[in-house]
Amino acid sequence: MKKKCIWCLEDESHVTFEKKAHTIPKSLGGQNYNKYVCDNCNKYFGETTKSNGYSIEEALKETFCLSRQRFLGDKKTKRQIGVFKSKFFEIKERNGKKRIVLKRTFSFKPSFQFELCRSFKRGLVKMYFEEFDRQTKHSESIDEKYNYLRRFARFNELDIPIVYFERQIGIFIMKEKEAETPFLMFGRMNYLIDNDKFIEIEFLGHVFGIPKTYCSKEEFLNYINKSLEIKKGIFKQAILIEKLTDIDFTLNILNT
Numbered sequence: 001m002k003k004k005c006i007w008c009l010e011d012e013s014h015v016t017f018e019k020k021a022h023t024i025p026k027s028l029g030g031q032n033y034n035k036y037v038c039d040n041c042n043k044y045f046g047e048t049t050k051s052n053g054y055s056i057e058e059a060l061k062e063t064f065c066l067s068r069q070r071f072l073g074d075k076k077t078k079r080q081i082g083v084f085k086s087k088f089f090e091i092k093e094r095n096g097k098k099r100i101v102l103k104r105t106f107s108f109k110p111s112f113q114f115e116l117c118r119s120f121k122r123g124l125v126k127m128y129f130e131e132f133d134r135q136t137k138h139s140e141s142i143d144e145k146y147n148y149l150r151r152f153a154r155f156n157e158l159d160i161p162i163v164y165f166e167r168q169i170g171i172f173i174m175k176e177k178e179a180e181t182p183f184l185m186f187g188r189m190n191y192l193i194d195n196d197k198f199i200e201i202e203f204l205g206h207v208f209g210i211p212k213t214y215c216s217k218e219e220f221l222n223y224i225n226k227s228l229e230i231k232k233g234i235f236k237q238a239i240l241i242e243k244l245t246d247i248d249f250t251l252n253i254l255n256t
Helices: 039-046 056-072 110-135 144-153 217-230
Strands: 089-094 097-102 163-167 198-203 206-211 235-240
Touching: 039 056, 056 089, 056 110, 110 144, 110 198, 110 206, 198 217, 206 217, 217 235
Parallel strands: none
Antiparallel strands: 089 097, 163 206, 163 235, 198 206
16 A cells, blocks of 8 residues: 555655654654655645745744753753754843843734744644654544644644643643653543544643634534633633743743
8 A cells, every 4th residue: 555645645656755754843852753744745844934934843843942941951961852943032041040032033013923823833733643643543644534634734724723721830740851852642641632523732741722623613612611621720721822922832830
């Protein structure tokens, strides 16, 4: 049976599969790759656009690199895994304390925030779907029922309502070296929902809810209410992501 790309659904009669497609960006410490992402789709996600000046993958990295650095702190690792130079943020140290400084390339203008947030959400779906395919049966992920995710992440259509669950307390349960080589979790924690309509993922302490397919407003609200009930005492609210600053990517929750 010919290999088929999970994104464009083209097989190796029409596309090539020569490059390694990291499911989690290598610069974030990702070590796994998906062999069912064709070279064209792999290039698409990593290619800088002329209109934005950054790629979908970079929008993903810009958010999570700060979280990762916060968890790593001054920890010395046996080997340096994942190096990312931010276009928008800089970490400066003064009197033994580190602080995040915004570069002039970052803006709070609504148009900038909207585009950066949309690219981030598309990158988030990309990371989830490629990890989903890697961790489960490939025959499942090439099903047409996932065209909703494909249209958004790969073909820049639609707008998927993704929510961010804000933590109530700054306590994280993480495995050893998880910050060094992060992994994406779904269906492994009892507070993460995974059903026919919705999937919740956890990455570097952040939890997101993603519709797998079209859902009505009523279905979406019912899902949020059910999810918050399950997460009571750990998470305090679900935020519909509309701008990048809706996410606590600097992990201010650790300061409380």
